[in-house]
Amino acid sequence: MQSSAFAFSASSTLPLLRSRTGPAGARSGPSACAASPSPKPFRLAACFDGASPPPVVSKPSMFASSSSPSLLAAWSPLAAGPEPRRRTVEVRAAESEGEATPSSGSLMQTLTLGSLFGLWYLFNIYFNIYNKQVLKVFPNPVTVTLIQFAVGTVVVLFMWGSNLYKRPKISGAQLVAILPLAIVHTLGNLFTNMSLGKVAVSFTHTIKAMEPFFSVVLSAMFLGELPTLWVVSSLVPIVGGVALASVTEASFNWAGFWSAMASNLTNQSRNVLSKKFMVKKEESLDNITLFSIITIMSFFLLLPYTIFAEGVKFSPAYLQSAGLNVKQVMTRSLIAALCFHAYQQVSYMILQRVSPVTHSVGNCVKRVVVIVTSVLFFKTPVSPINSIGTGIALAGVFLYSRVKRIKPKPKTA
Secondary structure: OOOOOEOOOOOOOOOEEOEOEOOOOOEOOOOOOOOOOOOOOEEHHHHHHOOOOOEOOOOOOOOOOOOOHHHHHHOOOOOEOOOHHHHHHHHHHHHHHHHHHHHHHHHHHHHHHHHHHHHHHHHHHHHHHHHHHHHHHOOOHHHHHHHHHHHHHHHHHHHHHOOOOOOOOOOHHHHHHHHHHHHHHHHHHHHHHHHHHHOOHHHHHHHHHHHHHHHHHHHHHHHOOOOOHHHHHHHHHHHHHHHHHHHOOOOOOHHHHHHHHHHHHHHHHHHHHHHHHOOOHHHOOOHHHHHHHHHHHHHHHHHHHHHHHOOOOOOHHHHHHOOOOHHHHHHHHHHHHHHHHHHHHHHHHHHOOOOHHHHHHHHHHHHHHHHHHHHHHHOOOOOHHHHHHHHHHHHHHHHHHHHOOOOOOOOOO
C-alpha cells in the first residue's frame, strides 16, 4: 500500500515537489501556496513570497506506520512553522549573486578610467617634447599649428568614414554658432605654439596655470557669474606663484610670456562662448563631436593665413635647403600632431565619465607631470625660487578646482 506523501530532495536548489498518487489515483495534500480543487505541482520557494510563513516538512519517524494519520499530518505542507536556516541561506545566496556583477563592473570602470588618465598624460608629454624639438629647428609656429590641425582633420574624417565614431548631421545654424569657437580655438593653439617656440616648456605651462583667473574674469563679464569669496581667494596663490616664477625664469622673454597669456585668454574665451552660444538643447553636440568639427574648421581657417604669413615651408626641398634632417623633422611633426589630437580626444572621453571638478583636478596633475618631465628631458635650469613659484601656482590651481564646487548659500527672505 502506497502512502500519500511528498517526495522531497535535500539538494542545494529547491526541487519541484509533486504529490504521489494513492491507490485510487487521487492526489492528497493541498498546496500551501494556493488552495485549489486540483492542486498543481509547486516549488517550495514560491511560498516564501507570500505573507504566510513557509511550509515545514517534518521528518517522520522510521517506526511509524505508513498508513498512520499522524504520519500524513507530519508530511502535510499545511503544517506551518519557521524555517530560518533554509530561508536565510537562500536570501544570502541571492544577495551574493546579485552583488557579484556590480563589483566586477565597478572594477572595470575604474581600470578604464585609470587607463584613460594615463593615456591623457602620456600623449600630453609626448606632444610637448616632440613639438618643442620641432619648434627648436623649425621656428615657424603657424605652419606647425596648421600641420597639427591637418593631421587632426585626417583622423576625424577617418573615424567618421570607418564608423569608429558616428558622423554628425550639422545644420547651418550650428556651423554659425560653432564658428566663433573655432576661431578662438585656432588662436589658442597658435599662441601656445608661439610660446613653446620662445621659452621653456615648463615656463609655458606655468603661465598657463593662470587659466582659472581668465575663466573667472570672463565668466563674470559675459555670463554674469560672480565668483564666491573662496574662488577669489584661490586665485591669489595662482597669480602670485606665476609672478614669482616669471621673475626668476632663466628662459624668460616677453614674446613667450605674452603668447602664453594670450593662449589663456583665447582658450577660456572658447569655454565661455560655448556656454553662451551652444545653449539650445536641440543644437547641442557632445564634446568629442564638437571638438572634431572645430578641428576641421580650424584647419580651413588657418590655411590661407599660413600661406600668406609663412608661405609653403614644410616641404622636403625647403627643409633640406635649411640644413635640417627631413625625415626626423617630418616624423617628429607627425608624432606631435597625432599626440596633440589624441590627448584632446582622451580628455573629452574622461570628461564624459567624471565630473568637471574631477577633470579639473586631473588637468592640474597633468600640468605638474608635464612640467617635471620637460625639466628632466630638456635639462632646463630651474632655481629654487622658480620651483617655489611654480609650486605655489599649481597649488592654487588645485585649490581653485576644489572650492569651485562650493555653492553660495541662497539668501533667505
